Amino acid sequence: MIRHLSACLLSAAILMLSLSIPALALDPGEMFDNPAQEARARDIGRQLRCLKCRNQSIFDSNAGIAKDLRVVVRERMIEGDSDSEILAYVSERFGDYVLLKPRMAAHTYALWSAPLVLLGLGSFFLIMYLRGRPLTARAQVLSDEDRARAQHLLDGEGSQ
Template identity: 40%
Template sequence: MRWLALTLCLLAAPLAAVQPDEVLDDPALEARARDLSDGLRCPVCRNESIDESNAAISRDLRLLLRERLVAGDTDEQALQYLVDRYGDYILLNPKVEGANILLWLAAPIMLILAGGVAFVTIRGRSGAPAPDDLSEDEQERLDKIMRG
């Protein structure tokens, strides 16, 4: 019985939060709206698309997107309208241009720098010479320890 409940929960997880009163009558426009809203981020839920989110602002964004499409906007115009209003943050996959280039390149640059620091650190430790300035007593003790 637990497996059935778990399976049903997992199957219900990806359901969209789009309400029946939001769905457009024209199937082609609705399909366009679903494709576009799948790439738009909910400002409240962070990494959920507006289709997956139940937040009130996501509902408003879904309705606004559909209004723009019904008004005759192309996909690019509708997305640009939302980006102009909410900024690049609204896009789940922001464009690689302008200030976003720094964000896209920051992780690989930090990984390379960390790898370089680790390489230099490890390399420096392995090449460190053993101290040669042992006294005769210390050298005898060391030899005794090494022989067992």
Template identity: 50%
Template sequence: MIKRFLLVLTLILAAAPAFAVNPDEMLADPALEARARTLSAELRCMVCQNQSIDDSNADLARDLRLLVRERITDGDSDDEVLNYIVSRYGEFVLLKPRFSLRTLLLWGAPVLLILAGGASLIVFARRRAGKPTGSKLTAEEQARLEELLDPTQRL
């Protein structure tokens, strides 16, 4: 039973993502290293596209991790580090883009699409409700219907 548990635990741990930060990149001060890890988790690897530089093994991600640590040890604040990297690589380097006039469409598009979809559903439903369904009855069918619905003939 214990062997099975250890086997399963080993398989689970083996499948966990490997962190790309190498020991030679880490800062000696744990507080500064924590800041560096937080910042590098917010930055996109330009090679991997949807992976943070903290998780990427690409050479560019390593260079960016070192740059973040260098800027932190130089005394820059978190915002100054992010602004420096954004000035070099553009807004795309941020995994969560900042809200600005440039990104207004990016942030507003989901809301606009939901509103447009709801409005089109309402318009479609109203148009459909106003249209009659089926075709008109022929003279014979209308006479037969009146005959069936006439209460005086049932008595």
């Protein structure tokens, strides 16, 4: 019960914070001075989803929780974690939902194989189609009489 209540309160706190501060994403206070490090932090940020936004990465979002996650990412970087360790760290706590790039696992094989399967299937059908059809026209030569009739039709008196 108490746990539940405090969870409620926490979510109320986060909600209000994010509603009342119309700040832009990424505030200079949290940024690294070293441009290479900063670029790396952003690359990682682009791969993490802001949990309460619709399809925004934490790098793009101005929600409070996105900022928290950015700070977490930066802390892990200072700790010396590699990119994949950071992503693993975050997804361990928040679930696979935070990964904008789904990790390769049994439930995403179908997703990741989609481009190759689609291209492969398409190419297969294309080749079958091209091979299965006659390369030259069936000898459907028009007789002179037919040609004359066709010319007649095309000259515009045919159907009368």
